[in-house]
Amino acid sequence: MTLFGAMNIAGSGLVLQRKWLDAVSDNIANINTVRSTSGNAFQARYVVAQANDYGNAAGVQVGGIEYGDATGRVVYQPDHPLADADGNVRLPDIDLSDQMTQLIMAQRGYQANLAVVERAQAAYQQAIGLGR
Numbered sequence: 001m002t003l004f005g006a007m008n009i010a011g012s013g014l015v016l017q018r019k020w021l022d023a024v025s026d027n028i029a030n031i032n033t034v035r036s037t038s039g040n041a042f043q044a045r046y047v048v049a050q051a052n053d054y055g056n057a058a059g060v061q062v063g064g065i066e067y068g069d070a071t072g073r074v075v076y077q078p079d080h081p082l083a084d085a086d087g088n089v090r091l092p093d094i095d096l097s098d099q100m101t102q103l104i105m106a107q108r109g110y111q112a113n114l115a116v117v118e119r120a121q122a123a124y125q126q127a128i129g130l131g132r
Contacts, residue, residue, distance in 0.1 A: 006120045012052060012059030013113035019062050020047045020106040028099050035090045036082045041072025042092040044099075069093050 023045040033042040050063025071093070078087030 007117055009059040010113040010116035010120070012061060014110060014117070016047070016049055016060045016062055017106050017110035017113060020049075021103070021110065023047050023065070024099055024103045024106060027094055028096070028103070030092060031094045031096060031099070033092060034077070034080060034082055035072075037074060037084045037088050037090050039090065040070035041090045042094075043070050044068035044092060044094050 027044045030042045030044075035041055044067070046066040046068070048063040048066055049060050052058040052061050072090045073093050074088045075091050076087050077083055077089050080089050082089050
């Protein structure tokens with residue numbers, strides 16, 4: 001594998017991890033989004049990773065986005081403006097502890113891929129310095 005190959009693979013990992021971080025942060029930001037019971041709850045987004053050219057060390061890509069359950073959970077909040085006649089509203093079915101775990105995993109993956117890019121860049125700069 002060449003230095004550019006390592007940088008390309010790590011770069012694809014950075015893109016994937018960034019999209020994962022975006023999805024998790026959006027889920028956390030909307031964890032308390034209230035909707036009326038007649039509508040759908042906010043649907044959490046989950047990034048699906050897929051290998052590029054599996055077996056040839058070509059990196060990763062976003063294979064798709066999966067969405068959480070639109071039914072969410074019904075909560076009794078009679079004082080909320082969107083409450084129905086029974087005093088219920090619909091909230092997303094998002095677990096904060098699960099999202100925080102996802103956030104930490106995505107952050108660590110991003111940091112690891114960034115470290116690979118930085119090390120490959122340093123090695124490439126040293127190789128250029130040898131040629132002088």
